[in-house]
Amino acid sequence: MPIKVGRFRQKALGIFQPKPRVIRTRLANDVEVSTHEAGHAIQQLLGGGDMQRGEQVLNFQGFGEELYPLAEGQKGPKGAEGFAEFLRGYVTNQLAIHKAAPKFYAHFDDVMKRYAPEVLEVLENARTNFTRYLLQGPEARILSQISVDEREPARWPSLSSLYARALDQMHPLKRFAEDVLERAAKNGKPITLSPSHDPYLLARVFTGWAGKAETFLRHGTLDADMKVMGKSLKDILGPIDRADNLESFRAYAVARRALELSERKIETGIDPKDAKWEVENRELPGFREAFDDLQTYNNSLLQYLVDAGVISAEQKADIQKMNQAYVPFYRVLDEESTKRLQTGTGMTFADLFSPVKRIKGSARVILDPLESIVKNTYAMVNVADRNAVGLAIADLANLEGAGKYIRRIPTPMRGTAYNVADIQRELENAGVDVPEEAVENMLTIFRPESFHPSENVITVLREGKREYYEVEPDLYRAVKGLDREQANVFIKLLRKPAALLRAAATLTPEFMARNPIRDQATAAIFSKYGYRPIIDLVNGLSHLFKQDDVYWAWRSSGGAYSMLVSMDRKYLQQNLQDLMKTRMEKLKNVVRHPIDFLRMLSEFSESGTRLGEFHRGLKKEGATKDGKLLSAYASREVTLDFSRRGANMSSLNQVVAFFNANLQGYDKLFRAFREDPVKTSWKAIALLTVPSILLLLHNRRDKRWKEIPDWQKDLFWIQFTEKDIWRIPKPFEIGILFASLPERVVEHILDHSPQKVGARKVRNALLRGGSPGIIPTAALPVIENWANKSTFLDRPLIPYGRERLRPDLQYGDYTTETAKLIGRMLNQSPALLENTIRGYTGGMGRYALNASDLVLRKTGIVEAPPKPAIDFSEWPGFRAFAVRYPTASSQSVNDFYDYYDVEERAFASAKELRRDGKDEEADSIARDTGDLMGLRASLLKTHRDLSDLRKQAREINRDPDLTPEQKRVRLDALYLRMSARARDIVKRIEHPSAPPAPESRTVIPERKVVRR
Known part of the structure; x- marks a missing residue:
């Protein structure tokens, strides 16, 4: 207690x-x-x-x-x-x-x-x-009352605190609500907390608060139940803008406001005569109606503040009475206005300011009032929604036993001293008779103290008045956002490459094509409302494209992505301009700005699944406020909620691209099993494990299966046709655990492969499945280049046999001419240069290099022989679902070089040890390598054979007389021979008792190819 x-x-x-x-x-x-x-x-x-x-x-x-x-x-x-x-x-x-x-x-x-x-x-x-x-x-x-050199005892954080710091900064709110409700149930007073009063749920959907502001601006104003009640700002200003009268309307609106303020003797900087002339002579058709609609719009924002407790109904009535012709009069270079323009849009749910301020009057230049209305919309919605979370927390303080977490305390009072003689003199001057016996030396009047929050004390606004609460430390930090890290100069430098990679990787056609497909199995397993793969995706995309009532209900209830909202003038002006554009004008803008087009496609790829889940939730829960909140929360949880993160993970997530996404993926999986292990297991086995094993058994009949690289088998379902190979993306974490791992285990059993081989494949599958890396994105390409190894593909960056060449000659068959040109200029390895570019820009970097190659060829800056013809597996977008086959980096070839490197190191080490007379250590190395050293002659011969075949491949690529189609056919034949040669020795290593495989005839399937 x-x-x-x-x-x-x-x-x-x-x-x-x-x-x-x-x-x-x-x-x-x-x-x-x-x-x-x-x-x-x-x-x-x-x-x-x-x-x-x-x-x-x-x-x-x-x-x-x-x-x-x-x-x-x-x-x-x-x-x-x-x-x-x-x-x-x-x-x-x-x-x-x-x-x-x-x-x-x-x-x-x-x-x-x-x-x-x-x-x-x-x-x-x-x-x-x-x-x-x-x-x-x-x-x-x-002495027991004196502290001398006494340090605070070190305390290990609780598991709940660690979870909040690493995975969910809002977890203390959840723990608080659950514990208080559990105590109420034990006391025989069970309480069901509605979604609109659940502080954790409100805090989670708050991250999408900007969608609610956008609803006010673009779709319609909202009431307390999140129902559309009035015109949006776009609907009000649209007709005037289409008539090309927006500039005149600005002057008209400012004049109307200036006349009202002049009657209140408030300085505006506008001559009342000019304002009167403007109103009487420049009121164009539609102006009065639009201005009246603006008053209704502003009153809706005030009512939204009333519903959230930020101001009282009486305050709203007084504001409306004094401001019947209101548009904001923020001033250029005005300090207070500047502060208000930087309205907080963070995750603090207490100690909030009221966005409604008393006008003071000024003659400075007025900011565009329409721009200021946009700013007001964001500011008021943000403060109202944050205060709603604070009120939900405060309301739970009334439950029995909540004092462990939160306790209401009296409003702090401060005594103000007055000299009674001065008061007596003023009263006598006013004609009031004051008896002598009533006079005292001093009179102290206690009044509420100005707000200065102290440690572990928060305030919330209820009916416009502050209420003070003392809360326990973990809850205090969560409500105030105190654990969130501030980026130092070092972090700010390191976060640029990670931010660049996140943006570049998620804007490629391949990512946008794979993402919704990968989400289908995940959504079906984690769905609260029975998500139907593909069907509900199409349904969600339909709502997204039409931007109908379901779409705006999703956005207004916090289901959409969190948006980076800035309150600076550039952002607000751009927002106002976008507000006035029609959908056709926006489409034209997208065509002119490809990045905007890619962002739009990225939103489609991510939002379709979530909207599909939201719509199913609405059907079950109903279109009430609580129903919308539950459905919005479910749409965030149906895959990964990227705004969910640990309070102390900000710096790491800023410098390591996708760190939080990987961490949240595993946490989402664990939470699903904790909440309903039977249902989650049944769904995962039915949707992932059984189909994966059946597909594996089918694929093993195809000889091409063995040559598909393991990383593709781990991340994709492989589907063979007679001529082509397709790949369907698996979900990351749950796909690895319930699809790829069972596949590797079953394949290990059927192949009778050594234990070490099976363990290695299982380990690699787990690592590829999204284990959160801790190496900063800025450093990863540097480390990979130093080690000459791709951490993802687990293979050398510089092709085998070219490591000892001059740096500018270290490139492969598919290295771009741009990288070769830069390599010659800098005397650096083109292969490593390409890896650096891809490491910081992802797939977009590859597109940039290919585009640069095209320019270099067309302008004659580089003269290069024709490239081999490409098939659909290399087309933009299509490469997301197609497997390149055959290839010089088949699984057998990769396995061979892994074994070859192990044997070479072991042989050299044993040889050196024997020279030093350490025969026992040398024998130990020989035993550890098993049969590898006994196959040294075969390994060396195979290595020479593969080197010869690679040389032939380079000669084919350099031949200026061969057509692209001829090059493709000859290269494919060489790649098949390389795989067959490597496969033979790998089989002898992994299955020593098996007879050597006969030389197989190279068969090249017919493929559709196109010239580069």
Whole structure:
């Protein structure tokens, strides 16, 4: 039970607050007062409370002659106060209280041992410590009150705190709500928390708050139940803009406002005569109606603040009465306006300001009032939604037992002193007779103190007035957003490459094509409302394309992506311009700006699945406010909610691209199993494991299966046709665990492969499945180049056999001419240069290099022989679903070089050890490598054969006389021979008892190719 100091107005030395169950004392470390108030708490505990006995087990009847005398001098019921004094004596003076109340002492001991032994143990420990304190000498007692070089003891954070820091910064809100509701249920007062009063749910959907502001601006104003009630700003200004009268309307609106303010004697900088002339002579058709609609729009924003408790209904009425012709008059270079333009849009849910300010008057230049209305919309919606979260937290403080987390405290008061003689003189001057006997030297009036929040104290606005609450530290940090890290200069430098990679990788056609397909299985498994793969995706895309009522309901309820909203003028002006554009004008703009087009496609690829889930949720929950909130939350949870993150993970996520996404993927999987392990397992096995194993058994019949690289098997389902090979993306984390791992295990069993081989494939599958890396994105290409190894593909960057060449000659068959040109200029490896570009720009970097190659060829800057013809597996977009086959980097070739490197290192090490006379260590190396060293001659021969075949491939690529189609046919034949040669030796290594495979005839399937 919390024992707090101060923050109560009663004149008592201490109080017990029964509903939140909190003890407050006037002074710190006041044992006697604390134990007295603890008596009231124990009386509540054993008289009902948590134990729900239906009758008091701690019976005062029959003990009045012992308890009542103890209550002398105490205010309140004699039985209750007598027991409180009894408990004080029980802890601080056991002998005296036993003598004063022997019968009740025995009754109390019996009751506590039977019904609350843990409480009795606490009391006895307190008594022992207090007695030990009294037995100390005077100096020791004095020193016990002095802290000298005393450090705060190191405390390990709780699991809940670690979870909040690493995975979910809003977790303390969830833990708080669940615990308080559980306590209420134990007390026999179960409560069902509606979504609109659930602080955790509101905080989660708050990240999409900008969608609600966009709804006001583009679709319609909203009421407290999130129903569209009036015209949007776009609907109001659209007709005027289409008539090309927007500039005149600005002047008209400012003139109307200036006339109203001039009547209130407020300086506007506008001559009232000019304003009157403008209104009387420049009121074009539609102006008056549009201006009246603007008043309705502004009043809707005020009502939204009322519904959220930011202002009261009375304040709204007063504001409307004084501002019947309102448009904002923010001023250029005005400090207060500048502060308001930087309205906080973070994740703080307490200590908020009211966005409604009293106008002061100024002659400075006025900011565009229409731009300012856009700013007001964002600011008011943001503050209202944040305060709604704060109110939901505060409302739970009224539940019994919530005092462990949150306690309402009185509004801080500050005394202001006045000289009574001055007051008397003023009254006498006003003709008021003041008797001499009423005069005192000083008069102190207490008034609410200006808001200065202290540690662990938050405020929320209710009906426009601040309420003060004391909260426990974890909850305080979550509500105030205190654990969120501030980026230092080093982090700011490192985050640029990660941000570039995130943007470039997610804007490629391949990502946008794969993403919705990959999400289908994930959504079907994690869905709350029975998501149907593909069907609901198409349904969601339909709502997204039409931007109908379902789409705007999704956005207004917080289901959409969180948006980066800036309150600077450039952003607001651009927003206002976009507001006036028709859909056709936006489409033209997209054509002119390809990046905007890619962003639009990226939104389609991500939002279709979520909208499909939201629509299914609406059908089940209904289009009420609670139904929309539940559906919006479900749409965030149906795949990954990218705005969900740990409070202390900001820096790491900024410098490591996709770190949070990988972390959240595994957490989402664990949460699903914790909430419903049977249902989640059944869905995962039915949708992932069974189809994957059946497909594997089918694919093994095709000889091409063995040559598909393992990384593709782990991340995709492979589907063979007679001529082509297709790949369907698997979900990341759950796909690896329930599809790829079972495939690798079954394949290991069927192939009878060595244990080490199977373990290696399982390990690699897990690593490829999205294990969160910790290497900063800025450093990863540098490290890969230094090691000459791709961490993702697990193969060398510089082609085999070219590592020892001059740097500018270290490139492969598919290295771009741009990289070769830069390599020659800088004397650097083109292969490593390409890896650096791809490491920072993803797939977009590859497109940029290919585009640069085209320019270099067309302009004659580089003269290169024709490239081999390409097939659909290399077309933009199509390459997301097609497998390139055959290839020089088949799985057999990669496996061979892995074994070859192991054998070469082992052979060289053993040779060196024998030279040093360390034969035992050399023999140990030979044993560890198994049969590899015995196959050294075969490995060397195969290595030479593969090198010869690679040389032939390079000659084919360089041949200026061969057509692209001829090159493609010859290269494919060489690649098949390389795979067959490598496959033979790999089989001998992994299956020593198997007979060598006969030389197979190279068969090249007919393929559709096109010239580069």
